[in-house]
Amino acid sequence: MSIWFTEKQTEHFGITARITKTYVSEQTDFQQLDMVETAEFGNMLLLDGMVMTTEKDEFVYHEMVAHVPLHTHPNPEHVLVVGGGDGGVIREILKHPEVKKATLVEIDGKVIEYSKQYLPTIAGALDDPRVDVQVADGFMHIAKSENEYDVIMVDSTEPVGPAVNLFTKGFYEGISKALKEDGVFVAQTDNPWFQKSLIKTVFKDVSETFPVTRLYTANIPTYPSGLWSFTIGSKKHDPLDVSDERFHDLATQYYTPAIHKAAFALPKFVQELTES
Template structure:
């Protein structure tokens, strides 16, 4: 019996593609905001694709979701109210709920179809969305932060790539709105793409967040299905220093640890040069 020759290919730029052999298509639709596809792959399990770009896979999702969540939540002294902007797959929410201090976690996702598809095809990722501490809001995340000043301890910007509905989530005005939505000791984290492929974006977001927040920090994680595998996150903090974070206080992580937290801020020289230029 021959293997499937059906492939999903993400055009990462004009010179680079990522290809994954797929066994079958599980779901395909055009939502109000974007194309949404779910595939069963031979190597990475189920795959969620938005507008032709890899969002998450069963096999490596834990790296991204743990690192966008736990770095800030261990840096903050007592996170109780947390907002995730985007992140309709629910992975960041799942990780947030591992923290006993969290009393309320809001998911502000513009596309309700992403939430619905994730619940159906990625129940392990979306498992926290039915928790009583979670408030799922199908709404524009930019408008949501503008309407909730001074409310959150931590805000995570779990956005898609800076195209389509996510463009505004990489703007300096948006970072100002996030700053206003945070409490006086609040922290934000945004995913900020690949140092190899998105150097200009990283320079801009690092500069913008650094101008809005008292302190800003870039850190790294390694996600095989994201462009080049090296991925960056940028933290803006009103008060806390992530180098002084608490030891890991949650169970069940597969990537995040006390040691990984500290190591994530040890940047290779070429990345350090990006944010200093």
């Protein structure tokens, strides 16, 4: 008998995968956490019934969250990741030689624990000596920080449950305060097929907080619609003005210098979401 899981991505649409094994099914202090093995995408982390990451396509998301802002900033020595307990963004951050310290603030320690156990190729860098892992509320961490980070990456779930506050203008203003004078931040901002109003609101809020604001996209098959967006806010540096000399020769599977620039070329219906 086959067991299938369906993520109901909208009221009328979902994505389905065949489950070959269930490792964990647990209600943590914050959310329902499931770690399963799938026939198509390998091990998969689910939070509140939503696909967070899979072994097969995780590199797209993690590379695009990390390398775009890290190449935009000329000297990203101290980096913060809010969320991202699976460790994939941290793994990519550590590929940059300028980074001296990467701080991870994840509210749910169970995400870290089970990712280390069942997603070792993603979470393996969490034990690196340059990484400071904190099980804490990222919103509160930002509120207490000032002029501390070169780059901040918000690797959150969709705006439900513990992540709701991570999509507010007050949070972006807190991020601006937590960044140094030439700091850069990026956040995942869902997909333009089903979440137009969210992207439009976030882009407006970030634009009112940061002098440079850009939207870029990537293709992630297990995320709703497959087309995913990211919003970058910068106090000084424009991701479109990165010189060729800035790009490191990194071991990546999706991100390249050409992709860095091409990701900001938006389809018209997506571009319109950034226009007031």
